[in-house]
Amino acid sequence: MPLACSSTGRRVTAPRARLFATALIALGATPAVALAQWLGYPTPGIPRLASGAPDLKAPAPRTREGKPDFSGMWFANVPSKDNCKEKDCIQEERMAREQINLGIKMKSGLPYTEWSKEQMAQRRANGGREDPHTYCKPPNFPRAWTLPQYIRIVQTPGEMVMLHEFNAAYREVFLDGRPLPGNPNPTWNGYSTGHWEKDTLVIETNGIRDDMWLDIQGSPVTESARVTERLKRVNFGVMQVEIAVNDPKAYTRPWSVTIEMAIQVDSTMLEEICLDDEQDVKMYR
Amino acid sequence: MNATHMMQKPLARLLAIASTGLVLASAAWAHHSQSEFDFKLNVDVEGTITKLEWRSPHARLYVDAVNEKGEKVNWNFELPSPNTLMRRGWTRDSLKAGDHVKVNGARARNFTTIAYARVIKDHNGVALFTGTTKIYEPETGANTNNAVPAAIATYCLPFTA
Numbered sequence: 319m320p321l322a323c324s325s326t327g328r329r330v331t332a333p334r335a336r337l338f339a340t341a342l343i344a345l346g347a348t349p350a351v352a353l354a355q356w357l358g359y360p361t362p363g364i365p366r367l368a369s370g371a372p373d374l375k376a377p378a379p380r381t382r383e384g385k386p387d388f389s390g391m392w393f394a395n396v397p398s399k400d401n402c403k404e405k406d407c408i409q410e411e412r413m414a415r416e417q418i419n420l421g422i423k424m425k426s427g428l429p430y431t432e433w434s435k436e437q438m439a440q441r442r443a444n445g446g447r448e449d450p451h452t453y454c455k456p457p458n459f460p461r462a463w464t465l466p467q468y469i470r471i472v473q474t475p476g477e478m479v480m481l482h483e484f485n486a487a488y489r490e491v492f493l494d495g496r497p498l499p500g501n502p503n504p505t506w507n508g509y510s511t512g513h514w515e516k517d518t519l520v521i522e523t524n525g526i527r528d529d530m531w532l533d534i535q536g537s538p539v540t541e542s543a544r545v546t547e548r549l550k551r552v553n554f555g556v557m558q559v560e561i562a563v564n565d566p567k568a569y570t571r572p573w574s575v576t577i578e579m580a581i582q583v584d585s586t587m588l589e590e591i592c593l594d595d596e597q598d599v600k601m602y603r
Numbered sequence: 604m605n606a607t608h609m610m611q612k613p614l615a616r617l618l619a620i621a622s623t624g625l626v627l628a629s630a631a632w633a634h635h636s637q638s639e640f641d642f643k644l645n646v647d648v649e650g651t652i653t654k655l656e657w658r659s660p661h662a663r664l665y666v667d668a669v670n671e672k673g674e675k676v677n678w679n680f681e682l683p684s685p686n687t688l689m690r691r692g693w694t695r696d697s698l699k700a701g702d703h704v705k706v707n708g709a710r711a712r713n714f715t716t717i718a719y720a721r722v723i724k725d726h727n728g729v730a731l732f733t734g735t736t737k738i739y740e741p742e743t744g745a746n747t748n749n750a751v752p753a754a755i756a757t758y759c760l761p762f763t764a
Contacts, residue, residue, distance in 0.1 A: 445638030
């Protein structure tokens, strides 16, 4: 079990953390006890070990129709790490490295066109201040997979809905066989349809905006892009999301990266409305 | 109460770790590049909390302190978003107005009393999760393709109770 800070900010040692977990499970048996925002409230209906901990290695759940069920809350599969010495403890924050550079695991990085390189040089020169995310614009997919907020997937036979904590946003993926729009009005999440290839859900998206960024370092994506996401639920605990981008204006060839997501249980969505108290934009000036 | 530019030893170690990355990357919780902060402008502030602002996209800790000129100033320390903090054990009552606190941070480039909080120690000297010491300096982008982020680190002191 990873180290955690207690409510007073103190590090909880592993045995103590286990005690804490046990206490939470006990709390689940007494729902009259109110937990803050349901943090720690046991998620019902999930596979658990005899200890009460979620069985992350359990088989991927399936829908009544026999398809893999991706429903649940997800976050990049980045475990908390710590480098504890006797007196100090450096605790790493969880974060997908792709949040900074979506092509970080590619040998030669993303295959930027000359146009893209110019865009990125300008963005670097400006300290990244034009990042739409800074201005509280929506958490556009596929970038949203890498952001430090939870995503909740709600899956029905005809539609998958992705809820995102940032700006309490949503994305619809239609599974009802409809075609992608022919001349779409560009939007932040574009237009998405999905179909099954065995146990993989293949999501095709077009109609995204020209001014979106794929990561903090400003990798571009344009209206000409066709994005394909391939979702595989490896087991109860893990989902792989392969993101393939075909955008001839921004990239010299189609490319793909895979982000691994981890199920988040015994927790809840916590909204993060960016415009509530945004104060950073003024500091860039 | 004072505000100094003395670097504490543990912090020095953190920064040493952070500097091993050629291109340093943003904080886990950040929704922006953080280039508005100058991570060379290290600030250590000891003072009295006037407010813990529990709002998105960043919680903010306001601290009254006295600067080098003996003037009272109210610092605005940027923290992770409340949802990130809550998942690390914070509540909106973890720090209260009137509490004594020590904060280390990186100052904003263009604002003398706004900073990014790296280390917060409450009145008992206990460190609270701040999310990160990550730094993002896009202008140093020697390799924009495969920048490897340095370790993201924050402080948690050992459990002492």
